[in-house]
Every structure is written in structure tokens, then in C-alpha cells.
Amino acid sequence: MTYALDTNCLVRWLLFDVADQAQRVEDVLNNSQNKLHVADATVIEISWVLSKVYEFDNIDVARFIRKVITHSNISCNAAFIGRVLTDYELSPKVSFADVYLAHSAARQDAKLLSFDKTLAKKLSKIVEAP
Numbered sequence: 460m461t462y463a464l465d466t467n468c469l470v471r472w473l474l475f476d477v478a479d480q481a482q483r484v485e486d487v488l489n490n491s492q493n494k495l496h497v498a499d500a501t502v503i504e505i506s507w508v509l510s511k512v513y514e515f516d517n518i519d520v521a522r523f524i525r526k527v528i529t530h531s532n533i534s535c536n537a538a539f540i541g542r543v544l545t546d547y548e549l550s551p552k553v554s555f556a557d558v559y560l561a562h563s564a565a566r567q568d569a570k571l572l573s574f575d576k577t578l579a580k581k582l583s584k585i586v587e588a589p
Contacts, residue, residue: 461494462487464533466504469497473505473523474513488532497527497535499559506547506555520555521548539566550581561585 464484471477472484487493502524509515509523521544528537539562547558557578564571565585572589573579579586 460492461496463496463498464501466501466508469501469505469527470508473509473526488530491532493532495530495533497533499536499540502527502535502540503556503559510554517548517551517555524555546582550577552577553581558582 464487468480468484471480472488475481488495505524505527506520509520510517515523524540524544527533528535528540540559543555543559543562546562547553547555550558553575557573557575561571561573561578561582562585571578571582571586573586574588575586576588579588
């Protein structure tokens with residue numbers, strides 16, 4: 460079967476905080492007959508939930524996201540998200556979504572215009588203030 464995994468399923472699996480739900484997701488993930496996809500938007504949402512709701516820092520959020528993008532049964536934009544994670548880990552006061560947007564702009568040979576001074580300072584090669 461082919462499935463796109465949503466944020467709630469993946470957060471349950473990552474945190475194993477609702478054991479029965481986490482186990483059901485684990486079973487889907489470990490079934491090699493399943494084709495599984497995680498959208499970039501889901502990864503962005505996971506980062507928000509883990510940082511804002513569960514109050515994990517950037518290093519821990521990145522560790523959780525890497526668990527998702529490196530899972531052998533999950534297809535996703537792993538190479539791009541990995542590059543985003545590298546800058547995200549080094550920038551504790553910026554959000555994953557902002558770093559993702561900056562890298563998305565750079566993929567289009569553009570700079571992200573942002574009033575976020577911290578983001579512009581940390582990623583000055585790909586972000587600037589208007």
C-alpha cells in the first residue's frame with residue numbers, strides 16, 4: 460500500500476508518547492511492502508510541534524527529523540532537508556520553517572527577503588533585509 464504520513468502519526472512514532480498509536484505507525488513503517496512518503500510541509504509542521512508544543516531545542520528537533528528522513532522505508536526530500544537541518548542546528552534562535560524558506564529561495568538562485576535580523580545574520584549568503 461502507498462501512504463503519505465502526517466505530522467501526528469510521525470510525532471507519535473518519534474516520541475512514543477501514545478504507545479498504541481506509536482506502535483501502529485511503527486508497524487506501518489516496518490512493513491517493507493508499504494511505500495511511504497513524507498511531504499516537506501509535514502517536516503516543517505513536525506519541527507513546529509516539537510519546538511513549540513514540546514519545547515525541544517533545534518538540536519533535538521533536527522535529531523528527530525533526521526530519524527524520519529533517513530528511515531529506509533520513507534521517501535522524502537531528504538538531501539534538501541538535510542541541508543536545511545545543517546543550518547538550522549547552527550542557528551538556535553531561528554525556526555526550521557525560516558531556514559527552509561531561505562534554502563528554497565537559494566534553490567531558485569534568489570535571496571530570501573526577511574525582516575528577521577537573526578535569520579539574516581545567520582544566513583547572510585541567502586537572506587537579507589528589504
